[in-house]
Amino acid sequence: MNETLGRGYARIDAIRAARGEPPASGSDPAGPPPDRYNSVYITLFVAGAAFLLPFNSFIMAVDYFQHHYPNSTIMFDMSTVYIASACVAVVVNNLVLDIFSNNTRITFGILVSLSTMLFVAVCNIGWDGFSPRASYTITLVAIGVVAVGCTVQQASYYGFTGSLPPRYTQAVMVGESAAGFWVSIDRILTKYTFKQPRRSTFMFFVFSILILLGHSMLHHMMMRHPLVLHYLRLTRESRHKRRILLHLNPSQDNAVESQDGESSYGVLKLQSPAPSSGLGDAETKTFGFSNPVYSPTSSAPAQPPATPPLDAEDSPGVLRTPRPSYKVEDVVHPTERHASWSAFKRGVAARWMVGRAIYPYMVSIGLVYFTTLSLYPGIASEVPSCRLGTWMPIVLMSAFNFFDFVGKIAVAYPYEWSRSQLLMASGVRLLLVPLMLLCAAPRHSPHIVGDEYPIFFSVVLGFSNGLFGSVPMIMAPSRVSREHREIAGNMMTLSYNGGLLSGSLVSYLLLGILGPPTEPPCRVYPTPPLPTIPTTSTTLASNVTQMILSMH
Incomplete structure (x- = not known):
């Protein structure tokens, strides 16, 4: 988060998590609907x-x-x-x-x-x-x-x-x-x-x-x-996601620039509360639920409690140096060109x-x-x-x-x-x-x-x-x-x-x-000649046949 704030970026999905809202529709933990x-x-x-x-x-x-x-x-x-x-x-x-x-x-x-x-x-x-x-x-x-x-x-x-x-x-x-x-x-x-x-x-x-x-x-x-x-x-x-460049100047909250990127970002507002101690800081550090506070030294956004805890640093008599805090002032969606x-x-x-x-x-x-x-x-x-x-x-x-x-x-x-x-x-x-x-x-x-x-x-x-x-x-x-x-x-x-x-x-x-179209080349193969019986054999067979018929 330190690097993100140093560049002037804040992820929208982190903001949604801080607000208690469901994640963006691009990341669906439940998976696709069944076919x-x-x-x-x-x-x-x-x-x-x-x-x-x-x-x-x-x-x-x-x-x-x-x-x-x-x-x-x-x-x-x-x-x-x-x-x-x-x-x-x-x-x-x-x-x-x-x-x-x-x-x-x-x-x-x-x-x-x-x-x-x-x-x-x-x-x-x-x-x-x-x-x-x-x-x-x-x-x-x-x-x-x-x-x-x-x-x-x-x-x-x-x-x-x-x-x-x-x-x-x-x-x-x-x-x-x-x-x-x-x-x-x-x-x-x-x-x-x-x-x-x-x-x-x-x-x-x-x-x-x-x-x-x-x-x-x-x-x-x-x-x-x-x-x-x-x-x-x-x-x-995934095709229309844009990255929003944020200017962390409180007097120029609306100055944003759209670039090609993979994530959506929101406008941050830098707030420097006056140094104080004790329970009086609660009014200064408490923001609306729609604008979660980000601390430069924290690793994840968190919604600050309405009443700050009393510990060794926050107890009366202990001098604490105030640190600037950041909140989401607006969410800008780039328009299609x-x-x-x-x-x-x-x-x-x-x-x-x-x-x-x-x-x-x-x-x-x-x-x-x-x-x-x-x-x-x-x-x-x-x-x-x-x-x-x-x-x-x-x-x-x-x-x-x-x-x-x-x-x-x-x-x-x-x-x-x-x-x-x-x-x-x-x-x-x-x-x-x-x-x-x-x-x-x-x-x-x-x-x-x-x-x-x-x-x-x-x-x-x-x-x-x-x-x-x-x-x-x-x-x-x-x-x-x-x-x-x-x-x-x-x-x-x-x-x-x-x-x-x-x-x-x-x-x-x-x-x-x-080449040019022609009739199908259907080949006709010649039938081989059948074997013939010699003439002498034919005559002998006919004589034998006549003898058999005459006997009857």
């Missing part, structure tokens, strides 16, 4: 599925789009348009991070995604009144708009869950994989049930829209949950500092999704099969989505991944690019023949994507302070989208290696 029935976890799981559901719905309708737009690069175009729009959206989301709240940005993303999916399902698939060229353009524009809504949700949710315990970030990432797994099952069922391609695709989109509606209701219920409100309050308080150039520079500096702390995780997740988007969905949709035909891309994508889901569940296994391990694993995954490419190139005669090889590569690609695409996203926010966790979540999403964009661009180069 009864795991309702917050389940809602974030559904949210992770919902903001990737539109993209997965477009991709899993690969058979319809390839049939509707023959001899086109529709799968590559949809992937690239989605990722490019997503990168723009995540940059804009980082810029408006301090302008709009998380709830506002998420609600905006839900409305954009839902309205676009409704338009595509009703007008472009159900009605289908546009020309093929116009329909192709509408499909690409729609997926670009959907990307904006989905990415705003995704970046906002990762920033939001950065303020919660790590298990809730894992809930979002498992939900992302569940989106691919769900649309895979949905597409198989609708394709098998409805033989007409347009009708099956329309029902496929309808089921996705119903999930988006359910997610919208669950989200707004979750934002009123006590657990969510608790952690949002902690994050808000409007956005300015200095605030923008502070935001850039904060992002640079966070980036330096988490750059291994940013590189790792960028490499993981670079490899994935180089192969999925573009090259995976080009692998031919004579036995499966149009079912082959659906099988490969379903295998990827299912094991991606398994990989994200495997993240719950208690293993501490180091930064070097994550970087090495994401680098080794690059070997899957030439392996999968050899299953489709060249088109007239792929080097790796057989349906089991591309399915196995899709399984490995999906599992590693789920595992090593989740661990960096979960670990990165824990490497920075609480007030910077939302920034860390958004920067990880930026790196994630950078890997997606670069991978989708590389997929065009791989498409050039494949």
Whole structure:
């Protein structure tokens, strides 16, 4: 306390303790409210599925789009348009991070995604009144708009869950994989049930829209949950705490200066009582309950009793030298300043500092999704099969989505991944690019023949994507302070989208290696000639047969 008073600072929590008030809300000794029935976890799981559901719905309708737009690069175009729009959206989301709240940005993303999916399902698939060229353009524009809504949700949710315990970030990432797994099952069922391609695709989109509606209701219920409100309050308080510089001049009690810091402080007033002795000092040293007295030599604030004790020093006849005492005169809360150039520079500096702390995780997740988007969905949709035909891309994508889901569940296994391990694993995954490419190139005669090889590569690609695409996203926010966790979540999403964009661009180069589309190279192997019976043997057998018949 001596050092604190020497600098002219007094902690507000010490003042509250002296007054008998509960501690500040930032330090809650009782802990966070319980997540009864795991309702917050389940809602974030559904949210992770919902903001990737539109993209997965477009991709899993690969058979319809390839049939509707023959001899086109529709799968590559949809992937690239989605990722490019997503990168723009995540940059804009980082810029408006301090302008709009998380709830506002998420609600905006839900409305954009839902309205676009409704338009595509009703007008472009159900009605289908546009020309093929116009329909192709509408499909690409729609997926670009959907990307904006989905990415705003995704970046906002990762920033939001950065303020919660790590298990809730894992809930979002498992939900992302569940989106691919769900649309895979949905597409198989609708394709098998409805033989007409347009009708099956329309029902496929309808089921996705119903999930988006359910997610919208669950989200707004979750934002009123006590657990969510608790952690949002902690994050808000840690971000807006200020330090108040106090001038210990009694004539300038109101002269205070606000600085960045970690604690709140109050204005002190220096009082120098006149020298006296005996019980007469009680009136001078007794202050109101709202203004606790601080002694320069005490180690903790204390409320002085109304009647001072009589001891050896306070007994009559003993001369005591008066000492100045301090009391809290006022508590000043600094006001928020409007956005300015200095605030923008502070935001850039904060992002640079966070980036330096988490750059291994940013590189790792960028490499993981670079490899994935180089192969999925573009090259995976080009692998031919004579036995499966149009079912082959659906099988490969379903295998990827299912094991991606398994990989994200495997993240719950208690293993501490180091930064070097994550970087090495994401680098080794690059070997899957030439392996999968050899299953489709060249088109007239792929080097790796057989349906089991591309399915196995899709399984490995999906599992590693789920595992090593989740661990960096979960670990990165824990490497920075609480007030910077939302920034860390958004920067990880930026790196994630950078890997997606670069991978989708590389997929065009791989498409050039494949060459122009051709019919599936179904090889017809000649049947070997059967062994023939010599002529003499045939004659002998016929004679024996005639003799047997004549005997009868």
